[in-house]
């Protein structure tokens with residue numbers, strides 16, 4: 001079997017994307033999609049920065065809802081699928097746009113998931129992007145292997161790993177770190193989300209030090225984040241003076 005011809009197409013498409021960042025988490029419900037969406041809003045608050053958010057959580061795509069795009073559909077153009085735009089410089093692509101009913105459970109097997117991810121990379125007409133943020137499912141599954149395999153060809157910047165302070169989630173982070181090492185994806189750092197009180201000798205900071213990966217910061221637990229997500233709006237625009245907003249901005253400036 002020769003090399004997959006899709007790889008060349010993907011490489012060409014991805015040439016116009018400056019920075020490609022994967023967002024990973026060991027467990028579900030730690031706030032990975034929330035983080036991806038808010039990071040997207042934050043980058044795009046600078047008009048000159050072109051941002052794409054790609055949601056490859058095939059079984060539970062939540063990006064359309066939390067970015068205020070529920071019910072939208074993807075359009076086909078001559079140059080491929082057009083992302084759905086939140087604003088001029090913020091485009092989104094999600095499997096959620098292809099389901100007729102948002103409650104449809106997508107039970108796809110490996111090869112089909114792989115196929116859709118390949119198509120997302122090959123056929124979506126992002127135009128020139130400064131940042132592409134890829135929201136992945138929790139854990140390490142088919143989707144991660146596919147995206148790692150395809151993006152490695154075109155210089156992926158790395159992965160940001162989201163966790164909560166709980167030890168169970170931290171244990172899962174270790175697995176994510178191992179995965180990144182195995183597939184040779186650089187780890188940009190670990191973010192602790194929904195932090196309560198800060199204990200210097202535990203939590204993600206300590207773990208990051210122990211595991212020799214960068215600790216990017218903590219985002220406090222703030223119910224208004226959930227509210228902003230329910231409304232599909234940018235938390236950072238809505239509550240610019242909150243500690244959580246400052247935490248997001250600190251992480252981004254890193």
Ligand code: ADP
Pocket residue numbers: 025027028029030031032033034035062193194195219220221222223224225226227229244
């Ligand atoms: P995941 O993508 O990891 O499954 P989500 O992004 O869907 O997780 O977040 C899970 C829930 O936690 C959502 O209801 C979201 O609004 C909420 N959430 C995320 N981050 C925070 C935070 N820092 N403070 C409060 N609630 C949060």
